[in-house]
Amino acid sequence: MRRLEADVVIIGGGATGAGVFRDCCLRGMRSILVERNDIASGTTGRNHGLLHSGARYVVTDSHSAAECIRENRTLKHIAGHCIEKTDGLFISLPEDGLSYQQDFINGCARAGIPTEILTPQQALQLEPSVNPALIGAVRIPDGTIDPFRITSANILDAREHGGTLLSDTKAVGLIIRMGHVQGIQCRDQRTGELFEIRARQVINATGAWCHEVMEYADLSVDMYHSRGALLIMGHRLNGMVINRCRKPGDADILVPGDTVSVIGTTSTHVGRHELETLEVTDEEVRVLLEEGSKLAPEMMNARVLRAYCGVRPLVSLSSDGSDRTISRGLVAIDHAESDALPGLITITGGKLMTYRLMAEVATDMAVRHLGVSEKCSTASKPLPGALLSDQDKSKGKNVQVGGYSLADSSLPKTVAGSAVYRHGERAKDFVKEDSKWCNAVVCECEVVTRGEILYAVDQLNARSLSDLRRRTRVGMGPCQGEMCACRTAGLLAESRSDQIDALDTLQDFIEERWKGVRPVLWGDGLREAEFSYWVQEGLLGLGSLRQQATCAANAVDTTADHTTADHTAQDEERTA
Numbered sequence: 382m383r384r385l386e387a388d389v390v391i392i393g394g395g396a397t398g399a400g401v402f403r404d405c406c407l408r409g410m411r412s413i414l415v416e417r418n419d420i421a422s423g424t425t426g427r428n429h430g431l432l433h434s435g436a437r438y439v440v441t442d443s444h445s446a447a448e449c450i451r452e453n454r455t456l457k458h459i460a461g462h463c464i465e466k467t468d469g470l471f472i473s474l475p476e477d478g479l480s481y482q483q484d485f486i487n488g489c490a491r492a493g494i495p496t497e498i499l500t501p502q503q504a505l506q507l508e509p510s511v512n513p514a515l516i517g518a519v520r521i522p523d524g525t526i527d528p529f530r531i532t533s534a535n536i537l538d539a540r541e542h543g544g545t546l547l548s549d550t551k552a553v554g555l556i557i558r559m560g561h562v563q564g565i566q567c568r569d570q571r572t573g574e575l576f577e578i579r580a581r582q583v584i585n586a587t588g589a590w591c592h593e594v595m596e597y598a599d600l601s602v603d604m605y606h607s608r609g610a611l612l613i614m615g616h617r618l619n620g621m622v623i624n625r626c627r628k629p630g631d632a633d634i635l636v637p638g639d640t641v642s643v644i645g646t647t648s649t650h651v652g653r654h655e656l657e658t659l660e661v662t663d664e665e666v667r668v669l670l671e672e673g674s675k676l677a678p679e680m681m682n683a684r685v686l687r688a689y690c691g692v693r694p695l696v697s698l699s700s701d702g703s704d705r706t707i708s709r710g711l712v713a714i715d716h717a718e719s720d721a722l723p724g725l726i727t728i729t730g731g732k733l734m735t736y737r738l739m740a741e742v743a744t745d746m747a748v749r750h751l752g753v754s755e756k757c758s759t760a761s762k763p764l765p766g767a768l769l770s771d772q773d774k775s776k777g778k779n780v781q782v783g784g785y786s787l788a789d790s791s792l793p794k795t796v797a798g799s800a801v802y803r804h805g806e807r808a809k810d811f812v813k814e815d816s817k818w819c820n821a822v823v824c825e826c827e828v829v830t831r832g833e834i835l836y837a838v839d840q841l842n843a844r845s846l847s848d849l850r851r852r853t854r855v856g857m858g859p860c861q862g863e864m865c866a867c868r869t870a871g872l873l874a875e876s877r878s879d880q881i882d883a884l885d886t887l888q889d890f891i892e893e894r895w896k897g898v899r900p901v902l903w904g905d906g907l908r909e910a911e912f913s914y915w916v917q918e919g920l921l922g923l924g925s926l927r928q929q930a931t932c933a934a935n936a937v938d939t940t941a942d943h944t945t946a947d948h949t950a951q952d953e954e955r956t957a
């Protein structure tokens with residue numbers, strides 16, 4: 382059996398695992414991260430993208446609130462290209478009254494969250510999409526965070542500091558010798574190969590699945606799997622985050638991000654067996670639209686692009702049975718101390734926006750066991766792509782990309798601007814003033830170029846169309862990959878050395894997209910889906926291409942057989 386060696390092996394490539402991976406690499410430890418699918422394909426890729434100020438938790442969970450505001454400031458400093466500093470409003474509607482507002486403001490003051498009380502007119506001026514019936518509003522420093530980008534930036538930095546990423550690799554067991562965890566057994570999900578990674582510390586960062594890894598060592602944890610559904614609107618309705626100023630409930634946050642707005646969430650307890658079969662129900666869509674349009678009435682007329690849901694990895698340390706009261710705080714378990722099992726650490730709970738802090742806590746535990754003295758530097762070192770100032774990014778003025786300033790560039794501002802918006806100063810690696818080939822647009826909705834796709838394949842470990850979607854936003858726009866998916870699949874197959882099948886990756890991508898579109902098929906969305914079907918099936922015949930490709934392959938095989946047989950016969954004749 383193949384065996385790899387490291388100081389630390391991290392299981393799980395969500396934001397938390399990616400953060401641990403970066404922290405370990407920056408502290409000089411030889412680190413390997415294993416992820417059973419792609420990075421950010423778990424809960425990290427299925428959330429609201431809210432960079433909490435902490436205000437949402439000030440009344441129910443002041444500890445989480447204080448954690449949030451600290452990390453809010455840190456992430457704005459180290460991850461500028463993954464964050465929009467939109468600020469947020471907590472609005473009170475006539476049915477809410479104003480009594481909650483006072484508790485809310487007091488709670489914010491206790492947690493150190495700055496507030497500004499606004500009149501309804503001031504709120505409407507700042508955010509014209511907000512419900513004009515509001516009776517009060519408070520401004521707080523909420524923002525938005527792109528979960529895919531921040532995970533990818535952490536992984537990129539870790540790899541640039543010597544780390545090894547193994548995607549499509551599932552941890553299937555722990556290696557335990559003499560009461561000490563000494564590594565993991567893995568399975569390559571593509572080839573089925575089993576192999577081992579020997580390491581002095583194993584860090585379990587598998588979020589909602591962390592109980593499974595713990596069970597490999599006969600340990601257990603009381604997870605509370607809380608499922609939440611969200612809807613993506615077809616365009617960006619709001620500039621600021623809009624929250625309801627009341628006890629947290631369904632569909633009370635509207636988050637803008639990139640080109641869209643996201644309304645969420647619901648909250649339902651699900652069993653562990655339901656983690657792999659998550660679907661948004663009609664009832665959830667109804668609640669999200671009905672309640673969401675109370676925040677911004679324009680929502681009722683907007684197109685819904687897709688629906689999705691995820692599961693919060695909450696740990697029920699103590700609870701009254703309702704998931705909204707379980708702490709969103711992080712849970713770090715050093716199994717050496719809690720279960721007399723050295724070599725294993727579990728980090729779970731928390732939130733996307735506290736991923737860095739969670740990583741720091743878990744890595745601090747690991748270095749204590751490994752005798753490493755290097756301190757954590759992730760709170761001060763900017764991530765790759767985060768070196769540009771906000772002004773540089775928004776004005777495109779002094780941004781030097783590929784050796785020229787964006788201001789003097791002859792490229793359309795959308796091309797260079799989108800590249801910088803998504804990848805910060807790293808856009809210089811693929812935006813080339815003099816290369817029409819690189820700057821050709823592949824996805825018109827999100828302005829993704831051929832150069833960006835190849836950069837994601839070469840530098841960001843994208844191996845399929847769905848991976849490319851997570852790295853670049855290709856196929857995420859209003860047409861949901863109608864034409865760009867085909868172009869990108871061809872490009873991907875050409876550019877990878879490991880024989881990617883363009884049809885396979887295209888089919889997977891379309892099926893994955895379909896899951897999100899299906900619950901919201903009406904009006905314009907239905908028309909677009911029908912049009913996509915005509916293009917992909919009627920014009921390109923995608924459904925039958927696989928069959929044709931198989932027939933063609935068989936025909937080649939048969940010809941090859943005949944050719945070999947003919948040669949053999951001729952050779953025999955000649956010999957005779």
Ligand SMILES: Cc1cc2nc3c(=O)[nH]c(=O)nc-3n(C[C@H](O)[C@H](O)[C@H](O)COP(=O)(O)OP(=O)(O)OC[C@H]3O[C@@H](n4cnc5c(N)ncnc54)[C@H](O)[C@@H]3O)c2cc1C
Pocket residue numbers: 392393394395396397398415416417418419420421422423424425426427428429430431432433550551552553586587588589590593594607608609610611645646690691692693694729730731732733734735
């Ligand atoms: C509906 C919803 C809305 C949310 N909104 C927000 C928000 O607005 N802001 C915020 O800050 N937080 C939000 N959260 C919380 C946040 O999304 C999560 O706390 C966070 O993403 C968890 O990240 P993680 O890395 O710990 O877990 P995950 O992202 O789930 O990562 C765990 C990874 O482990 C992998 N894995 C599992 N088992 C194995 C194995 N055996 N071998 C290898 N790999 C394995 C999985 O494939 C997965 O990729 C929301 C959550 C939900 C559900």
